[in-house]
Amino acid sequence: MTTATAAPPATATSEAPRRNTKRRYGPGTLTVVTWVLAILFVFPLLWMILTAFKQESDAYTDPPKLFFKPTFDQISGVLKGDFLPYLGNSAFVTIISTLLVLLLGIPAAYALSLAPVKGTKNALSFFLSTKMLPIVAAIIPLYVISQNTNLLDTVWALIILYTAMNLPLAIWMMRSFFMEVPGEMIEAARIDGANLPTLLRKIIMPVVAPGVAATALICVIFSWTEFFYAVNLTAARAGTVPVFLVGFITSEGLYWAQLSAAALLASLPVMIVGWFAQNHLVRGLSMGAVK
Amino acid sequence: MSAEVIYDQASRVYPGNPGVRAVDKLSLDVPDGEFLVLVGPSGSGKSTALRMLAGLEDVNEGAIRIGDRDVTDLPPKDRDIAMVFQSYALYPHMTVADNMGFALKLRGVSKSDIEAKVAEAAAMLDLTKYLERKPKALSGGQRQRVAMGRAIVREPSVFLMDEPLSNLDAKLRVETRANIAKLQQRLGTTTIYVTHDQVEAMTMGDRVAVLKDGHLQQCDSPRELYENPANSFVAGFIGSPAMNLTTVPLTDGGVKLGDLTVPLPTAVLTGAREDGLSEIVFGVRPEALRLVGEADDGFELVVELVEELGADAYLHGKVGDDRFVVRVDGRTPPRIGDNVRVALRGEGETHAFNPSTSLRLG
Numbered sequence: 001m002t003t004a005t006a007a008p009p010a011t012a013t014s015e016a017p018r019r020n021t022k023r024r025y026g027p028g029t030l031t032v033v034t035w036v037l038a039i040l041f042v043f044p045l046l047w048m049i050l051t052a053f054k055q056e057s058d059a060y061t062d063p064p065k066l067f068f069k070p071t072f073d074q075i076s077g078v079l080k081g082d083f084l085p086y087l088g089n090s091a092f093v094t095i096i097s098t099l100l101v102l103l104l105g106i107p108a109a110y111a112l113s114l115a116p117v118k119g120t121k122n123a124l125s126f127f128l129s130t131k132m133l134p135i136v137a138a139i140i141p142l143y144v145i146s147q148n149t150n151l152l153d154t155v156w157a158l159i160i161l162y163t164a165m166n167l168p169l170a171i172w173m174m175r176s177f178f179m180e181v182p183g184e185m186i187e188a189a190r191i192d193g194a195n196l197p198t199l200l201r202k203i204i205m206p207v208v209a210p211g212v213a214a215t216a217l218i219c220v221i222f223s224w225t226e227f228f229y230a231v232n233l234t235a236a237r238a239g240t241v242p243v244f245l246v247g248f249i250t251s252e253g254l255y256w257a258q259l260s261a262a263a264l265l266a267s268l269p270v271m272i273v274g275w276f277a278q279n280h281l282v283r284g285l286s287m288g289a290v291k
Numbered sequence: 292m293s294a295e296v297i298y299d300q301a302s303r304v305y306p307g308n309p310g311v312r313a314v315d316k317l318s319l320d321v322p323d324g325e326f327l328v329l330v331g332p333s334g335s336g337k338s339t340a341l342r343m344l345a346g347l348e349d350v351n352e353g354a355i356r357i358g359d360r361d362v363t364d365l366p367p368k369d370r371d372i373a374m375v376f377q378s379y380a381l382y383p384h385m386t387v388a389d390n391m392g393f394a395l396k397l398r399g400v401s402k403s404d405i406e407a408k409v410a411e412a413a414a415m416l417d418l419t420k421y422l423e424r425k426p427k428a429l430s431g432g433q434r435q436r437v438a439m440g441r442a443i444v445r446e447p448s449v450f451l452m453d454e455p456l457s458n459l460d461a462k463l464r465v466e467t468r469a470n471i472a473k474l475q476q477r478l479g480t481t482t483i484y485v486t487h488d489q490v491e492a493m494t495m496g497d498r499v500a501v502l503k504d505g506h507l508q509q510c511d512s513p514r515e516l517y518e519n520p521a522n523s524f525v526a527g528f529i530g531s532p533a534m535n536l537t538t539v540p541l542t543d544g545g546v547k548l549g550d551l552t553v554p555l556p557t558a559v560l561t562g563a564r565e566d567g568l569s570e571i572v573f574g575v576r577p578e579a580l581r582l583v584g585e586a587d588d589g590f591e592l593v594v595e596l597v598e599e600l601g602a603d604a605y606l607h608g609k610v611g612d613d614r615f616v617v618r619v620d621g622r623t624p625p626r627i628g629d630n631v632r633v634a635l636r637g638e639g640e641t642h643a644f645n646p647s648t649s650l651r652l653g
Binding site: 182192193194202203206 | 346347366367368372373374376377378380381382383384394397398441445
């Protein structure tokens with residue numbers, strides 16, 4: 001009974017610093033900092049978007065022109081060229097490898113979080129260790145293997161590599177989401193009569209869906225923007241968008257406007273996916289961060 | 292279909308060397324329709340005992356029966372039980388109606404039957420307005436009722452409740468406590484209820500089983516536990532504030548508390564003599580003590596703390612090395628630092644225990 005008197009000061013001290021921080025920095029300062037950072041991050045993107053709608057001659061002026069007669073010449077030029085096959089390759093590789101990652105990663109994450117056995121920790125460390133070797137160190141063997149298995153310059157080489165590349169990260173990420181699933185809820189479902197497939201489909205998946213969506217989005221972004229494997233293992237047939245973009249760097253110099261137009265087209269799909277997934281993404285990322 | 296529940300020497304041993312016996316040879320017989328409360332401090336094995344009955348925890352030794360079925364090795368879903376969890380464990384992505392109907396849906400009950408049963412339970416729990424809401428749009432008390440509803444809808448043989456009120460605020464807890472007890476009487480379903488709160492145990496249970504360190508200490512009606520605790524642990528655990536317990540030397544015909552000689556019943560004295568004791572653990576409840584005048588027989592108590600509860604006040608002080616609490620009239624309590632004289636209200640309100648076995652004497 002006498003211990004009850006000790007409790008209030010503890011809670012008071014834990015709340016006090018938070019209130020002080022707010023007062024010291026104020027919402028105004030935070031807003032300014034946020035804007036400055038946002039502009040810093042957005043500026044290159046803005047430059048790219050503007051340049052994409054310029055004529056090649058407008059793109060080189062110094063200082064850069066903010067006002068000009070916009071044109072779709074560059075964009076239609078890129079679309080008329082061989083951009084679409086590259087886009088197709090990127091889309092195919094990204095979608096298939098992300099699906100594979102989810103297909104393999106969800107059961108793995110479930111097993112490593114909610115149904116752990118002896119060796120779980122080792123398995124997790126092993127997954128992570130596969131990310132420790134720099135890709136550069138493995139590229140020559142990978143090249144040789146691809147050549148021997150006739151996978152060179154095919155989308156399948158990239159699909160396999162991107163799946164392997166994203167899987168460890170996806171398992172770790174999804175595992176942290178699965179860990180947040182309340183144990184009592186799973187027990188309640190078991191008492192309610194759910195077997196494992198029902199439990200996974202009707203109870204666990206809906207609860208971890210935001211986390212899985214966030215993981216999928218990250219896999220999509222990583223696969224879409226991957227350059228090193230693509231440039232080394234593919235050429236004209238299975239090249240992806242990043243490889244295509246490099247094609248604009250020629251010995252005669254850079255075609256800024258055209259490159260910007262191509263880059264804009266390349267980043268559109270990711271932006272669209274990101275836009276749709278942003279709510280899930282924020283919820284998913286913060287959900288993992290709480291504990 | 293309600294049913295009897297029997298724990299037959301049931302143990303849960305966690306692996307290790309030696310294994311930890313979270314529940315040790317628990318034997319309990321809960322008749323059909325009874326509201327049994329398992330109570331004990333944390334780590335006493337009360338939740339484990341409940342989870343063994345639910346099938347969420349293995350039974351390593353002994354057996355558990357529900358009705359005439361041995362459920363020792365059955366999976367949870369085949370035991371015909373429903374459980375209410377401390378966190379409520381609602382499905383966050385389902386509406387209240389879906390939460391309550393989930394078990395029936397898995398059982399393949401027709402949609403119209405599910406709706407009817409959910410509606411009936413919702414009416415009982417005053418949840419009809421909220422059936423289409425998700426759990427996150429409900430208050431704590433409403434969530435608690437949904438968890439209850441989920442259990443009721445299934446019409447199980449046994450309700451299991453694991454501290455279902457501990458996430459509610461004090462006022463709501465008292466209210467819900469009464470509602471659950473009422474509901475259980477109305478449904479007549481055997482209920483095993485786990486709590487660490489002995490007030491909940493006393494007010495809700497037909498019988499209360501007190502556990503400590505995985506061992507059953509005593510299982511009796513609340514009144515019996517209060518008046519005839521089987522050992523000094525139960526004596527100190529049941530009742531709020533707790534019974535005053537102090538180890539004192541035995542004298543001819545009684546014990547000495549300070550200046551006061553307290554006579555003990557013959558049965559107690561005989562028991563103590565048979566056990567060859569020179570001292571005993573003497574217990575007296577705060578309400579069995581009273582303040583007396585300077586000249587009267589009594590023992591000295593220096594008031595260290597006064598808890599005023601309105602009708603009553605509790606004085607805390609020390610007798611020897613032991614804390615003593617005395618209930619006094621709330622209107623004119625002494626002040627901190629006062630020296631008061633305390634005596635027993637009447638005879639027969641004392642308890643005596645063997646200090647080494649802690650068992651009740653007499």
